Amino acid sequence: MSEVAERLKQSLEILAADEPTLIRRVYEDLFEHHPQTAVLFSEHSRAVRAEMVREVLMYVIDHNEGATWVEENLTSLGDQHEVNGVTLEMYGWFVDSLLRIFAEISGPQWCVELEDSWRTALELVSDLMCKSESGAAG
Numbered sequence: 001m002s003e004v005a006e007r008l009k010q011s012l013e014i015l016a017a018d019e020p021t022l023i024r025r026v027y028e029d030l031f032e033h034h035p036q037t038a039v040l041f042s043e044h045s046r047a048v049r050a051e052m053v054r055e056v057l058m059y060v061i062d063h064n065e066g067a068t069w070v071e072e073n074l075t076s077l078g079d080q081h082e083v084n085g086v087t088l089e090m091y092g093w094f095v096d097s098l099l100r101i102f103a104e105i106s107g108p109q110w111c112v113e114l115e116d117s118w119r120t121a122l123e124l125v126s127d128l129m130c131k132s133e134s135g136a137a138g
């Protein structure tokens with residue numbers, strides 16, 4: 001496993017120790033900063049929201065470990081999101097919320113290097129989700 005993949009995996013263990021709090025805080029932060037995203041989620045979609053955070057993290061780790069199936073899955077998942085009204089800029093908002101809450105939960109164990117590694121990995125996943133949407137726009 002690469003050094004970055006190893007670092008992200010260790011960080012994820014801390015983050016996932018209290019998964020309900022992680023998930024709750026990510027959406028609180030996203031909806032507080034960008035209330036227009038809240039209306040996209042149905043009122044009773046707690047399970048779907050949790051699944052979304054879990055899947056993002058799983059894709060980050062698997063992609064870092066070199067899994068190529070990830071790319072195909074993300075492109076089709078991205079197409080579904082576009083249909084549901086998710087725009088390109090929302091991906092940036094979501095990554096920012098994830099990073100703010102990762103920092104909050106990790107406390108003193110958070111550092112610039114970790115933030116950089118997570119940002120790069122999360123942006124890669126977002127870019128794959130946006131592949132056909134950005135293509136259509138250009």
Ligand code: HEM
Nearest residue numbers: 037040041042045048051052055056086090091094126129
């Ligand atoms: C960054 C990568 C992302 C990944 C990997 C991801 C993944 C997922 C997954 C796995 C689901 C579950 C349902 C399904 O299978 O379609 C889902 C649902 C959803 N996602 Fe994402 N997502 C991402 C980004 C976003 C962003 C940026 C937004 C908008 C702020 C968003 C909004 C939604 C909505 C509205 C649903 C449906 C919720 C419902 O049914 O109420 N997603 N996402």
